[in-house]
Structures are given as structure tokens and as C-alpha cells.
Amino acid sequence: MLDDQSLGPIRLSSSAHAALRPAGIARIDGGFWSERQRINAAAMIPGGFAQLEQAGNLENLRLAAGTASGPYHGDLPFLDTDVYKWLEAASWQLARENDPLLTKRVVEAIELLSAAQEPDGYLESYFQVTRPGEQFVDLKWGHELYCAGHLIQAAVAHSRATGRPELLQIARRVADHLVATFGVDRKDALDGHPGVETALVELYRETADERYLRLAEYFIDRRGHGLVGDGKFGREYWQDHTPLREAQFATGHSVRQLYLLTGAIDVYLENGDETLLTAVVRLWEDMVATKTYITGGMGSHHTDESFGEPYELPNDRAYCETCAAIASVMLNWRLLLATGDTRYADLAERTLYNGFLSGISLDGTGYLYINPLQVRDGHGGRPGDHGVIRAPWFRCACCPPNVMRLLATLQHYVAATDGFGLRIHQYASGEFGGMVAGGSAAVRVSTEYPWHGRIEVAVTATPGNSWPLSLRVPDWSGAPTLQVNGESQPADVRAGWVHIDRSWRVGDRVVLDVDMPVRPSTPHPRVDAARGCVAIERGPLLYCLEQTDQPAGIRLDDVAIDPAAALSTEDRPDLLGGVTTIRTTGVLAEPADQGWWPYGTARSDTRPVELTAVPYYAWANRARGSMRVWIPLAGT
């Protein structure tokens, strides 16, 4: 059945203030992302459950339920969210594919949550087990509302994906408890970690209960008035230094800031308060223009996991938490829905293919929490190497199940309807469709993206009248070429879209070809950390040099790009699960002996060197070694 009601993570209410609505039909069934979804289902989600059992997250809930005894596992107050995010991912996965074993595990986890929940609806095993009687007391660091948010998102997912009510009932009791507890005339307080806002809006969408939307509005409105207060990192850390509508700069803990903006735009989508949209766009522009890595990653400081100062973007000490990349995709998707502006789809694409995907090993068994853009020659076995070596899980395991839930829903991020026609804003092979002018429409997309820029779109369902099919032209693309049913047409790109408006017939075929030359990209001149360097990009992919691909015996830090040398591509189906590499003849500049002091008049002995770049997302899947995204230009 063709339907315009998305069964994905966002189901806008009928009155939503959205330029676009998620496509009701959304299925990826081939190509690049299909393989990632397959690995998510085959390795990551099952592996995640085992990790939750091993790390004690499930046992902690049994402690809260009174069905087990012993010490609490771990010392973080938000360990339940790993279970919730896994449940969300598993539920979305069940919508994609039946899996009795996975269903059994999900049902058992839900029964465990039901047993652990307090009569008043409260549910957070850490406080129930280790700090009973302290509920909603330590809101700065307790993460209780953050936990509730992830539970609610899992419950909405489970309800939409399976049609079953059990988890949603648990989540509503949690949410009702929050509604009863928090408010200007009740407990006037906020969580130290935003996140519940977006969940409450989605719960409103799922239930039509406006109290949840009102509570989300309250949490957005009250932040910035010092209700959270000071902490060791200052009020900016949790965005409590200034009200969102007055804030000029993206600041503080990156994931907190991004989740807050995501929640604010969700509130805007439902209540139409344009002061929120204006504020979120303003902070997005500051964040993207001055505090975002070329990977799409965000967060420059390790200590407080925060945005750095404008243009403070160190490559080696980049934080770029995988969760921040996920939060950025969530935010950009909502901004795309709100505005239809392709820049949000452009950044989502960049983040998905680079700063997000780098967080997952090719086989789905290892993760990066931190996603640096450089590993220096001589990087040693220091504390902090979790940014260099993939781990199967983390003590603070927020990223892995967050990755799983995004991968399990990725098909929903691809297409949208705009009231008139269908828009394809990300490129993946599959079927996408929804309500267009006059009825339901659907298309099949076939593409070898991101390796090749040819995108074929075949109409598989259409009403009798005409409607526009709109295809996004990525920001990195030059002028694309367009064919409709084999005939070339001018590709008239308007604000990032090619619109093709006609009376479609089933079987009609559109071919959009976006050019994918190798692009040596330069940094903004204020980005000190990348001065005199270029990054190699092709299509949506950012490339890097890994030590292991270069001639033996050279130091990667002595390598430079020759601006006069050609950059050629080579398809390597044998390498890293199948990639296109980029090769060039660079310059190896080995520093001449300068004596004991490394400053003065530098001299180097130079000779040509064959260099091979691989996609950044695939780094750290082989022998440990140095890596660079930004490569010096010879002569600087």
C-alpha cells in the first residue's frame, strides 16, 4: 500500500510546519548502504546484545527489577540508554526483516524494563539501585531525562516497527511521570544533557497527546536561564548560559548542543514557532562555518567533549565523537524537512559517508568513539588511543548502539515529499515513494554511488496527472547531465535541485549523472591546523593516506602533494571491501639534518613518491599506523 505516513523515526503530524515530509515508502535494497545495513543486522545488532549482557547493562536492570542481586555494573548513570538505543535499533531492524531470535531478545528486554519500572513510572536503574531516594536530585549529571528520552525513542520505534504496544506503554508511564513532575509551577528544572526534547515531540506525534509537546517546549524555553547551573566546565557545557533564541554561537559539549538543536527544530516543526527556527539556523551557520571538520565531524576538545573556538580544528586532537556525527545527521535531516534547503542534505551526506561511517569497522565488530583526522608518525601507546584502535565496546558505550539505530533507519533519510512531488535527497539503491499531487507515486533508484555519479530513477507508481520529481545535485558537483527516457535534457539546477515536472508513466526512466572528479580541497585560511595542506575528495567521499598503502620505509609525515601531478582513480574491489583508491606521484621531503634545533631555515631532500589514498571511512581497518587527511602541498 502506498502511504505518505513514514514509518521511520520522524512521523510529522498533519499540521507540521515542514517544507518536506519523510517518504512513506523507503527501502534500501542494494549498493553501498545496503551492505552497511546488512552488517548492522548480521553483526552489530547481535553483537550489541551480547555486549550489553557482558557489560552488565541488562543485569543492572535486573537489579532494579529485583530479579538479581549483586553490585551495580559500571559507574555511569546513563547505562540504561545503551539498552534503549539497542532496542530502538533492533526494533527498526525488525521492521526491515523478520528475525525470531531478535524478536525474542527484544521482548525479553521489554519485559525486563516493565519489571524494573517503579509504580510512579520512574525508570533509571542507576538511581534505583545505587542512589534510591535521589530521583531528580542530581539533574546536572544524573542524565535521568536523557535516559527517558532514549527510552521514548525506542518505544516509538518499537510501536511503529512492530505495531505492538508494550514498550510504548512503559515509555508513556515514564513520560507521564515527567509531565507530572516538571514545569514552571512544578519542579522547574532541566537535565544536564538535552535529548528528551526530540523524544517528547516524537511521542506527541505518535500519541497526539499535546502534553508531551508542551513539555518539550518547556525544556527548550527554560534552558539558558541557569536552571542547570554551573559545573566544572561552566554553563556553556550544557547550553545553560544563554537562552537558545538569544544564543549567537554553538558552544559547549557538542552532542548536548546538537541534541538541543535537534529538539528545538522538532518543536518548531510541530508548533511553527519561527523564533526557534531562526535560532537553530543561526547556530547551525556558526557551527558549520567555523567549528566543523571536513569529515563533517564536530567537537575539538577532548577534556569537555566540546566545540573549540572558531576555526580551532586540530586534526590529531580532534574529538569528533561518533555520536556527534549522528546527532548532526539527525539535526540536518530535520532542518531539511523544515526548509527544503539542500545545504542540510549536503552536510548530512558528507557526515554519513565520512565522519559517521569512520566510527564503524568494515566488519561491524569494532568502533571508534573519537574520529581524528591525523595519526602522527610515532603515535605511541598513550592513554587516549581509543581514537586510533577500534574497540568492540566502550566503558561509556553511547556510540555503538547509536550507530546501530541510525543504520537501521537510513532508508528514511533518503527521500521526501513536498506536497507536489517526490524528492530524492540522498542517493542509495532502493524504492522510495509517497503522496504526490493526485495520488501515490514511487520510484526505484539504482546507483553505484558513492563510487560512480550515475543515478537512475525509474518510476514504479504514479497517478495520472503530472508531478515534479526533484533530484538533489550535491554541492561538490559541477553541472550534472540529465536524461529522461534516453533523451538528454538541460539539467536546470535551482537551489541545489533538478526538478523534472511531467506526467510520469510507470517505466519512465531518469538518469542524473553527477561528475565525480578528484578534488583537492583547501581549508578556510583561518583553519591553522590545515594551512598549506589539501584534502583529497571525490564525490561525497573524503580520502586519507594510511601508512600501510604507501611505499615501505617512508614517514607519512614527510609526504607532500605535488600540485602539478595527476590524481588518478583505481577501482580496487579487493581492498577494504571494495573501494576506489586515488593515486598520485607526490613528493617525499625528508628533512635534512639540521642539528639539534628544529627551527631556523628548514631544508629537505626531496624525491618523488607514489601515494595511494583510501576513503577516510575505511581507515583503521588494517595494520595500525599513521594517517593523514590534510596533506601538505609541496613547496609550502
Add this chain to the structure above:
Amino acid sequence: MLDDQSLGPIRLSSSAHAALRPAGIARIDGGFWSERQRINAAAMIPGGFAQLEQAGNLENLRLAAGTASGPYHGDLPFLDTDVYKWLEAASWQLARENDPLLTKRVVEAIELLSAAQEPDGYLESYFQVTRPGEQFVDLKWGHELYCAGHLIQAAVAHSRATGRPELLQIARRVADHLVATFGVDRKDALDGHPGVETALVELYRETADERYLRLAEYFIDRRGHGLVGDGKFGREYWQDHTPLREAQFATGHSVRQLYLLTGAIDVYLENGDETLLTAVVRLWEDMVATKTYITGGMGSHHTDESFGEPYELPNDRAYCETCAAIASVMLNWRLLLATGDTRYADLAERTLYNGFLSGISLDGTGYLYINPLQVRDGHGGRPGDHGVIRAPWFRCACCPPNVMRLLATLQHYVAATDGFGLRIHQYASGEFGGMVAGGSAAVRVSTEYPWHGRIEVAVTATPGNSWPLSLRVPDWSGAPTLQVNGESQPADVRAGWVHIDRSWRVGDRVVLDVDMPVRPSTPHPRVDAARGCVAIERGPLLYCLEQTDQPAGIRLDDVAIDPAAALSTEDRPDLLGGVTTIRTTGVLAEPADQGWWPYGTARSDTRPVELTAVPYYAWANRARGSMRVWIPLAGT
């Protein structure tokens, strides 16, 4: 009386394995450093005493003595060392100049220490007051031996400077307690923070009691065998990961590493164990070639105050603790004494004039704990601003009294004897002398260094026979010119020295002129953080651009050096206590609007801009604003 026995911080034993020995006559009485010593005496040392009273350090000792009651002030275990370092500085200052009020304060502090000391010799107010019964239990973090080291150094200073025994008696009781407690067959353990080693060697020099030298040897030999063990930053943090003689790289907490090396070279100087010298030189070469800023500063990481990886030298996030600069000067001086190699004097000079002196405000009332090489445009009021704004004192106030003790002894770092003649290795106006072949010799040095490169040396005492006067030619200098009694002579520079061997007569005059052109210095190509940039140097001084000296309205981060433009000097007696500025016509490159994404093909609109650089040591003495040491080269 002419004497070859230095009354400074190092008094080598007669059998010491030293190429050079500190000059017995050492007095700075004019010029650049004399003014700093004046401020040290007039403002810093008196101000320090007031801060110690205000911060509670002295009250803590009263608590330990039982003459006061109340809570312990502060939560750091090494707060007594602030008192010890101040006592050391005050004692050295009393050797320079009589001061009854200062004497009174010193005597009172010593009486307080005497009252606080336990019958067994133990003295550390933190453990005595807050953790009685836990002595030498928490050696990882307790700093008890580190504290003892600073007490011993203060006691040696007080003994040498005043001839009075009281503090030395207290220190010997502390040291004897250590001797009785620690050893392979006693408590086989080490302090988490090296420092006691150098103090024990000096106490051996002062007392001729070999037990202290043996204990220092023990502490050096046993480190690296895991006796300290793991901590949150790993064993490298306190250099307990590998024995010193096997270590290949300078690692871990910078000050700990530098104090350890200083102690090791002190042990070498007395016992002649060349395996120690070899190891220290190896680590020095690694450290200086790959982990040292152009300021001479060391330490790239804030979190663990550690050296970074090789060539990891971020300018904005430089740690460069003032104490690390002091420790480096201490180490380099000892290495110079051990070897006579001028590279140690070169690095000491660089560090003194730049990375050390930047830690002190011009008026001696404010300090920097952290000495960054860049403050970015838009640097906000974040936690960590103590690297940007000078403070009168710190919660962890290790740096200010450390500064005071180095300034109060600076004259001892200027000249040495080599068994044949006299060597001048730093340049400051004053009188210096000691035992040369045939008897005692002395010279008067007159110079406007570091502003002008003319150094006049007049012989004021000499035996009848000939002896060599050796003058160091700094590594940054080209070929110097030399006159003896008004006649030009070839300046034959051998391994960094000009040797003039003749039968001197009182009144003989030598003039060495070292050229001081403005030098645009480039970084080692592996220093990513300075790629495409130059630093401006002149003589021993490093320069920087401060926002306040540039035309109004420009962003310092948009400024570039035009390599074709002249760099001219201007003497500015009115500015920053009197400095020579460096001016040039640079390029202001204002980024053209690139839309929302800061990467791609950068474009800038350029126009000329007049730039004024000031000495780095004088930065952060005026309006708060941005600052850069490394300045982009136009066109990169």
C-alpha cells in the same frame, strides 16, 4: 676575596666530573636581567609572602605545628613547596642584598617549619593535618619526597646565602628520615614526582655526607621498574615505564621528566657514571629536536601536562608550563657544566628570554602558568583562560615561587671556569670571575643585550700568566667581530666559543659583536601546527604579534607576512618597559564569502597592512586580545 667556590645553587664537589664549574664571582648589576632581579626583589618576593599567607600555606604549617586550628587550606598535597621555593628565593635574594624585613619573614617561616616538623623528621603539613598515619603510603600522588626536595633546596640556599644553620638542620632531619626509610632493603619505593634527587645531590655537596648521594642514586636507578606503578595517565606520566638508562624518548609529565633528568645529571656530575650522562643526552636530543617549542617551552598536552608526540606542538593549546621552562634551564645549565657544549647554553638562553620570561608580568605582579604561542581571534571566556590572563597567584602555585628562585640566582648561570680560564656563556652586565690557570681572575661585562649584540668585557683581576677568556657565540649569530684592546682580531669560533688566550692585564678590553639581524625562522616541516608560517626572531628574542599593536579593526588571524617586505627595527623606550619592536608591511587576507562551507577553494581579498611585532616575553601585559608567534607566509 676571589674564590672558585660558587655560592649559587650548584657547588660542585672537588672531584666532580664537570667540564665547567660555576664561577665563584657572579653579580649582575645592570641591564636587562638586573631590572628583572630588581622587580623580583621589590615586587615578586614580597608579594609572594603575602600570597602564601593569604592562600593559607603558612597557616597550614601552623596547623601542623599545633599553633593554629581550623580546616586545612587547599586540597593539594604539595602546598608546602610554595613556602619552600619562596624561602629559597628569599634566601638567595638576601645573599644579593640585605633586607631586615625579608630576613624577619624568613626567620619566622623557618621557626614555623621547625615547630611543624615531627620528631622523626617528617614534615609535610598536608599529611600531618589531613591524613595522619598515612605517611609514605600514597607515594604516587602524595608528593612527600618532592616536598622534601624543595625543602632541602631551600635549606642549602639559606645556608649558602646567610651562613646560618637552622633551616639546614631541619632539612637534614628530613633527609635523614628519608635515608632511614627508603632503599632496596628498606621501603623500596619512589615518589610520583621526581625532584628530590637533585636536592639530595646538592645536600651531599653542602654536607659531604655521602648517604644523600647514595639515596639520590637509588631513586634514579629504581625508577622505571614499576615501583610507582600505574596511574590514570599511565606509567610514562612519572617516567616509571622504563629505566632511565634504557629510555629512548622524553615522555610523560614534562616537569617530572625534566626534574628527573636534572637529578640524573647531578648524580653523574658527582659519581661520574657515564651511562647516566649518555641517557640524559639521548633524551635531551629527542626532547629538543621533536618536542620543544620555538619559545623553549615544553609540554603540549593540558590534560596530563605532558610532552606530546614527536612534532605535536600546537600553538593555541600549548601547555608550556612556566615550571617546565625553569626545569629546562636547570637541566641545560647542568649539562653545560658537565660537557661544556654550547648547545645547552643556547637553549638555556632561548628559554630564559622567551618561554620562561613570558611567565612573569613586566611589573612582577602577575604570572602565567601556561605559555601558549597563539591566542585566537574570538578566544572566549572559557575555562582555561589562565593561559591568557595573568593572575597574581594560582590554586596550584608552583610557578610563581619557582620563578622567584630562578631570578634570584640568575647571576650564577652566566659564567664558569674550565680549569684553565674563564668562560662567559650568557650575556648580562656585571662582574664574573673565578680560578683560572695561575690564580684568580675576574672580568666586568657591559652589554645592552638582548637589544644590541655588543658585549664588552674588561679584565678586573688576573694572575700574571696567560689564561683563555672564552666567549660563547650564540647559535643564532652569524660570524661575530672581535676587538682586543681596540684592535680587530679574527673571531675564530670553535664549537660555539671564541677563545682569547693571552697574558691579560687589568684593564684589558675585549669587545665581541654578535650580529642581530631580524630573522624570519621556519619550522621543521614535521611541525604541522606551524606549517606555512614564519616566526620572527632577533638575537635571543622571539617576537609575536599582539592584536593591540596592529591597525584597528583587523583580525590578527587574517594577517600574513610578505616574504618580500623588509623587517625593520624600532627602539621604543616608551613601550612595555622599553623594547625594540619589529615592523613590516604584511598582507591582510580577508576571506571572501564562501557560503556556508569552509572548505573547497579558498579565496581571499588581500591588501597591505602595517604590522608591529613585540618580544614574546612581553605579551599579555596590555589589553586582552589575540596573539600569534607563528605568522602565515603570504601565498601559502
